[in-house]
Amino acid sequence: MSKNFVTVDGLRVELAGEKNLLEVIRKAGIDLPTFCYHSELSVYGACRMCICEIEGRGLLATCSTPPEHGMVISTNSEKTLRIRKIALELLLANHHGACQTCEKNTNCRLQSLADRLGVTNVRFDNHDDIAAIDTSNTSLVRDPNKCILCGDCVRMCKEVQGIGVLDFVGRGSKVRVSPAFEKNLKDVECVYCGQCATTCPTGALTVKSEVDKVWKAIHDPQKKVVVQIAPAVRTAVGEAFGISDGELAMGKTAAALRRIGFDRVFDTSFAADLTTMEEGTEFLKRLQANERLPQFTSCCPAWVKYAEQFYPEFLENLSSCKSPQQMFGSLAKSYLPSELGVERNDLFVVSVMPCTAKKFEASRGEFSLNGSPDVDVVLTTQELIKMIMQAGVLFAEVRPESLDMPFGLKSGAGVIFGTSGGVAEAVLRLACAADKNMDHDCEFHEVRGLEGIKEAAAKVGDRVVKMAVVSGLANVSELIEKVKSGEREYDIVEVMSCRGGCIGGAGQPLPNDMAARERRKDALYDCDSVQALHAAQDNPFVQEAYRKWLTEPNSHTAHELLHTTYKHRRRLTGEVIDIQEGAAKEKVDVRVCVGTCCYTSGSYDTMRKLMELADSAGYSDKIDFKGSFCFENCNVGPNVEVNGELHGSVLPQNTEDFFRNVVEPLIEGAKVTA
Amino acid sequence: MILDEGTCMVEVARYFMNFTQSESCGKCVLCREGTKRMLEILEKITQGSGSVEDIDTLAELAETVRDGSLCGLGKTAPNPVLSTLRYFRDEYLAHVLDKKCPAGQCQAFKTYYIDPEKCIGCGLCAKKCPTGAISGEVKKPYVIDVTKCIKCGVCEDVCKFDAAGIQE
Numbered sequence: 001m002s003k004n005f006v007t008v009d010g011l012r013v014e015l016a017g018e019k020n021l022l023e024v025i026r027k028a029g030i031d032l033p034t035f036c037y038h039s040e041l042s043v044y045g046a047c048r049m050c051i052c053e054i055e056g057r058g059l060l061a062t063c064s065t066p067p068e069h070g071m072v073i074s075t076n077s078e079k080t081l082r083i084r085k086i087a088l089e090l091l092l093a094n095h096h097g098a099c100q101t102c103e104k105n106t107n108c109r110l111q112s113l114a115d116r117l118g119v120t121n122v123r124f125d126n127h128d129d130i131a132a133i134d135t136s137n138t139s140l141v142r143d144p145n146k147c148i149l150c151g152d153c154v155r156m157c158k159e160v161q162g163i164g165v166l167d168f169v170g171r172g173s174k175v176r177v178s179p180a181f182e183k184n185l186k187d188v189e190c191v192y193c194g195q196c197a198t199t200c201p202t203g204a205l206t207v208k209s210e211v212d213k214v215w216k217a218i219h220d221p222q223k224k225v226v227v228q229i230a231p232a233v234r235t236a237v238g239e240a241f242g243i244s245d246g247e248l249a250m251g252k253t254a255a256a257l258r259r260i261g262f263d264r265v266f267d268t269s270f271a272a273d274l275t276t277m278e279e280g281t282e283f284l285k286r287l288q289a290n291e292r293l294p295q296f297t298s299c300c301p302a303w304v305k306y307a308e309q310f311y312p313e314f315l316e317n318l319s320s321c322k323s324p325q326q327m328f329g330s331l332a333k334s335y336l337p338s339e340l341g342v343e344r345n346d347l348f349v350v351s352v353m354p355c356t357a358k359k360f361e362a363s364r365g366e367f368s369l370n371g372s373p374d375v376d377v378v379l380t381t382q383e384l385i386k387m388i389m390q391a392g393v394l395f396a397e398v399r400p401e402s403l404d405m406p407f408g409l410k411s412g413a414g415v416i417f418g419t420s421g422g423v424a425e426a427v428l429r430l431a432c433a434a435d436k437n438m439d440h441d442c443e444f445h446e447v448r449g450l451e452g453i454k455e456a457a458a459k460v461g462d463r464v465v466k467m468a469v470v471s472g473l474a475n476v477s478e479l480i481e482k483v484k485s486g487e488r489e490y491d492i493v494e495v496m497s498c499r500g501g502c503i504g505g506a507g508q509p510l511p512n513d514m515a516a517r518e519r520r521k522d523a524l525y526d527c528d529s530v531q532a533l534h535a536a537q538d539n540p541f542v543q544e545a546y547r548k549w550l551t552e553p554n555s556h557t558a559h560e561l562l563h564t565t566y567k568h569r570r571r572l573t574g575e576v577i578d579i580q581e582g583a584a585k586e587k588v589d590v591r592v593c594v595g596t597c598c599y600t601s602g603s604y605d606t607m608r609k610l611m612e613l614a615d616s617a618g619y620s621d622k623i624d625f626k627g628s629f630c631f632e633n634c635n636v637g638p639n640v641e642v643n644g645e646l647h648g649s650v651l652p653q654n655t656e657d658f659f660r661n662v663v664e665p666l667i668e669g670a671k672v673t674a
Numbered sequence: 675m676i677l678d679e680g681t682c683m684v685e686v687a688r689y690f691m692n693f694t695q696s697e698s699c700g701k702c703v704l705c706r707e708g709t710k711r712m713l714e715i716l717e718k719i720t721q722g723s724g725s726v727e728d729i730d731t732l733a734e735l736a737e738t739v740r741d742g743s744l745c746g747l748g749k750t751a752p753n754p755v756l757s758t759l760r761y762f763r764d765e766y767l768a769h770v771l772d773k774k775c776p777a778g779q780c781q782a783f784k785t786y787y788i789d790p791e792k793c794i795g796c797g798l799c800a801k802k803c804p805t806g807a808i809s810g811e812v813k814k815p816y817v818i819d820v821t822k823c824i825k826c827g828v829c830e831d832v833c834k835f836d837a838a839g840i841q842e
Contacts, residue, residue, distance in 0.1 A: 046702045048742045083742040090707035173710040175700030
C-alpha cells in the first residue's frame with residue numbers, strides 16, 4: 001500500500017503527482033464546480049466555488065491547495081455548500097441579461113451551476129448601470145454585463161496567447177474586465193483568435209453570429225450560394241449530434257447544407273492543396289536562393305495580424321500565399337460565376353470555419369475586388385450547428401452525401417491543415433515526393449501532436465531542412481525571440497495561433513479544451529488515412545486548375561489570384577487632438593506625437609517650434625497642427641507625421657531643418673498645383 | 675474611537691463595512707460582492723427600510739464572507755457585523771421592528787419638532803431653515819412640516835429657548 005494518499009469524503013485516493021487538491025478530488029469522482037480554474041491556465045483562486053473543508057485546516061480553495069499525505073477532505077459539508085450557493089447567488093445578482101436570448105443559452109456555466117446547486121432565489125437587486133456591448137469588430141461580441149470577473153479570458157490572452165488584450169480595470173465592486181484605455185476590441189491589438197471566448201464561462205465573450213446574413217442570401221432568388229467547409233470543421237460539427245467520425249460528419253454536413261438551400265458544397269481542403277503547391281514551391285525557391293528564411297506559414301489570420309502588429313521585421317519572411325479560405329474565395333469568385341451562369345455579384349461565397357479570426361480575414365481590403373469580398377460571410381462551426389438546428393435537419397438521421405466538384409476533391413494533405421503540424425506535413429509531402437512513396441510512406445510523425453513547439457528535420461534533395469511547428473501565440477513569440485537572437489535557426493516555421501491548430505479554434509463547439517482537441521486531432525488524421533490521395537500534387541483537380549487557369553505554381557496568374565501582401569499595423573488607434581487649424585483650402589497635415597516617449601524626447605518643444613516657424617514664414621493658414629498618440633516608433637522619437645508620412649527623430653534642435661526640408665516644400669507644392 | 679450609549683451599533687457596523695467595502699480589491703467573489711451586499715443591507719436598516727429577513731440575510735452573508743474569502747481583508751470584513759449582531763441584536767431589531775434607533779443616531783428615525791410650550795414665536799428657526807419647512811406667525815408657536823424637513827438640525831442649533839429639537 002502506498003503511503004501517499006488523501007481521504008475524500010471517506011474514500012481513500014492515492015496521490016499521483018497532482019498539482020492541486022482539486023485534481024485529486026475530481027479523480028475521486030467528485031466534480032467540484034469552478035469558474036476560474038482551468039488546468040491549462042495559472043491558478044487564480046477567485047471564484048471560491050471549489051472550497052472544501054479539510055480536517056485541522058478549515059476551509060480552503062482546493063484549486064490553490066497542494067495535496068498532502070493524510071489530508072481528510074469533506075467536499076459537501078454544510079459550510080462548503082453554503083459558500084458555493086451564496087457565491088453563485090451573489091454572481092447572479094450582478095448578472096444582466098435573459099438566458100433565453102443569450103448566445104450562450106444552454107452552454108453557460110453560470111446557468112448550469114445555478115441549476116446544479118439549486119439556486120432558485122436571488123435576494124439582491126441589480127443596481128449596476130448597463131455597460132455598452134462591444135460589437136465593434138468582425139469576430140467577437142463582448143458584453144460586460146454578463147461578466148462574472150473570473151479572469152479566465154485575461155489569463156488565456158496573456159498566458160497562452162501572449163498578448164494581454166484584456167485586463168482588470170478598477171477595484172472592489174467597481175472592478176471590470178476591459179481592453180486598454182477601455183477601448184473597443186477593434187481599436188486594440190486583439191487578433192480575434194477568440195480563445196477568450198472559448199474559456200469564458202458565461203455569455204460575456206461570444207462569437208459574433210452571421211447566420212442571418214446567410215439565410216438572407218439563401219432566400220434571395222438572384223443569388224447562387226456556395227459554401228466551403230474547412231478541414232477542422234468535420235471533426236467537431238458532429239459533436240453536437242453525437243457523431244465523432246469526421247468523414248461521416250462531412251457527408252452529413254453536405255446533405256444538411258443542401259437541405260438548407262446551398263447550391264454547391266465544397267471543401268476548403270481543396271484550396272489547402274493549392275496552398276501546399278504555392279507555399280511549397282515558394283519555399284523551395286527561397287531555399288534554393290537561401291533568402292527570406294525561415295519562411296513562416298500564412299494560413300492563420302490571427303497569426304498574420306499578430307505578425308503585422310508585433311513583428312513587422314519578419315513580414316517579408318511570411319509566405320505570400322493567401323490562406324486556403326481566401327484562395328478558395330478568389331478562385332470561386334473568378335471561375336464559378338461562368339460555370340454557374342451568374343454575375344460575380346450574384347455569387348455568394350460562405351465559408352464554414354473553426355475560427356473567429358477568419359471573419360476578420362474575409363473583411364480585409366486585400367481580399368475583395370471593387371468592394372465585393374471574395375468570401376461574403378464566414379460562419380463558425382458553432383454557427384453551422386445553430387443553422388442546422390434552426391432548419392430542423394435531423395443531423396443524426398440525414399443520409400450522408402458527397403461534395404460537389406471540382407472544389408470538393410482533396411488529398412489527405414489538405415485535410416490535415418486543420419491540426420498543428422498539418423501544413424508542415426503537407427509541404428513535406430510535396431518537398432520529399434522525390435524520395436518517398438506518398439501512397440504508403442507519407443506520415444511525418446515528428447510534426448504531429450498538440451505540443452506548443454515541435455522541431456523536426458527532413459531531407460529535401462541533398463539539404464536537411466530544419467523546421468519548427470508552433471501553436472499558441474505565446475509559444476510563437478518565444479520561438480521568434482530565439483530566432484532573432486540566433487539561438488535557433490529554421491528554414492520553415494508553421495504557425496497556428498490556437499493551441500493544437502484549427503481544431504481548437506474559437507469557432508468550434510464547446511467544450512473546446514485540450515481533451516476535445518486531442519480527439520479532433522485523431523479524427524482528422526483518420527480522415528487523412530481514408531483518402532485515396534495523400535499529397536497535394538496528386539490531386540487531379542489541382543492539376544487541372546493549373547492546366548486550365550493558373551499555368552504553374554507561383555506563375556503570374558497564381559500570384560494575382562492566390563498571393564497577397566502584408567502591412568505593419570499599429571496596435572492601438574488613438575484619438576487626434578486638433579491644436580491649430582489653418583484657414584486655407586489646401587493644407588498640410590502635421591501630426592506631432594504627444595505620447596510619453598516622444599514627450600520626454602522633446603515633442604512639445606518640436607511642436608512649439610514648428611508652429612513658430614510656420615507663423616514667421618506666414619504659413620499658419622496652410623498647416624493643420626494636430627497632436628497624436630503613438631506611431632509605435634518610440635525608439636526614434638519625437639515622431640512627426642506629415643501628410644501621412646512618418647518622420648522620426650524630429651528633435652527640437654532639428655526642427656528648423658525639418659520644417660525647411662519637409663514641410664515647406666509641401667506647402668510650396670500645394671501652391672504650385674493650386 | 676469612543677463608543678457609548680449614544681452610538682448606534684448598526685451605524686458602527688455600516689461605517690466599518692463602508693470602509694472595508696471600498697478597500698476590497700475585487701478579486702474574489704465573496705469579498706467583492708458580499709461586502710457590497712452587506713453594506714446595502716446595513717444602509718437599508720439604518721435608513722429605516724430594513725426587515726427581519728434582512729437581518730437573517732446579513733448574518734448569513736457575514737458568516738459566508740468570513741469563511742470563504744480569499745484574503746485577510748475579506749475574512750475579517752464581516753467582524754463588526756458579526757459582533758454587533760451577537761451583542762446588540764436588540765438594536766438591529768429596534769431599527770427594523772419599532773422603526774427606532776435606540777441610540778438616537780440614525781437620521782432616518784429622527785423627527786424634529788417645536789415644543790409649543792417653549793416657542794416664543796421669534797421666527798429665527800424659520801429664517802435659518804434651508805428647506806423652508808418651518809412656518810408660523812410671529813409671537814405664536816412655529817411648526818415644522820416633516821415632509822419638507824431634511825433633519826439637518828439647524829433649528830435646534832439656533833433656537834435660544836430650547837424649543838426646537840428631536841421628538842423623544
